[in-house]
Amino acid sequence: MEKIKCIIVDDEPLAISLLGSYVRKVPFLELVFSVENPISALEYIQNHPSDLIFLDIQMPELTGINFMKILGDSKKYILTTAYSEYALEGYEHNIIDYLLKPVSFERFYKSAIKAKQRLMTVENKAGTYFFVKCSGQQHRINFVDILYVESIKDYVNIRTETQEYIVLDTLKSMENQLPESSFARIHKSFIVNLDRIKSIGARNVTLLSDQEIPMGESYRAGFLQRLK
Template sequence: MEKIKCIVVDDEPLAISLLENYISKVPFLELVFSTENPIEALEYVQKNESDLIFLDIQMPELTGINFMKILGDKKKYILTTAYSEYALEGYEHHVIDYLLKPVPFERFYKSALKAQERFMMSENKEDTHFFVKSSGQQYRINFKDILYVESIRDYINIKIAEQEYIVLDTLKSMEQQLPRMSFIRIHKSFIVNLHQINNVAGKKVTLISGNEIPVGESYRMNLLTRIK
């Protein structure tokens, strides 16, 4: 399993520093973003990959509960707060655990292990296929058969070996449906299947099929990290 990409959202700088330090000590966790501003966190989540959010409940701009309501079930959470009465409401959402401040490392590590177990269970239960509507018909597509997905204005093109499906959807929506362990966004207009990559050279990826896909500069480092 890859490292769990973590975000820390807390309006207290000292709390952020503590969680950043704790995350750095756990080999299977990776901090990708931290902020005192929940609005900034929402913007980051919409544009970047992440898995787990360490979320403070009491924040002036936007409470943690409302933060989760906005994102829905797109992410998993570990809640942090100084007030235990919020725990039950928080568990209505995709909350893995609940940490009461001040958080000792031993308690944090137990939460991290819970998160690791939850993500491993999700991967083991991962679907192998999905259905799309194209040209008025429903088609079954196996994830493993997808070469790449391309954004074309208000549509996406799902390309498999000798077939393509033009679907009314967005690349962002498709990115959330595809298994993160197997697919990666490499350009503002392209998602590719990691298992289909033959080589990466310069600003392009060549797939086993021979298709060449451009690599956006802002996506290149993440791509190189994933293929390693």
């Protein structure tokens, strides 16, 4: 892939300067815009291409959380914050990582690698696999091997016939990474592989592995319509 086009949004000039210097040290990143005012950032993003936003959570004009709510899932984010308690709130949105200030280059680089892998996964969405970080390692998972994905608080469990991968991520983020042609969300806590379905009951789906997955009432009509 080409260089990842980055934007930095932070109300602290020193933070912008530090993150900008870090971006320039990483060969696969390109800084295209940085600004202290999040409103100006929104205007820029609407008119210019970008891939990744380094976003401060605590800003006076507009918080980072509300900033993401305005843009939705169209962009990828790495959150920056001086307050660790905001990290889990950020994971409710479609973000890649968070950086706790003051940010070291080592920690920044790890986050950049994670962003590169996530964006490569998006490019490969029509392909056959993706990578996830589990137990300190990057694991390649073939889409065809996945039985289901389950949300467990701030994590997701990606279940195959032989293994499970507990990943710090959201079900919404997983839904965006998996190919729509093969996967469907059938419950607020479950995504299933359509190719692994054995039968469909009134309130659940049975997979070829004989595991039963609950079907949420609000998802049922849309799911059955898809199967037609």
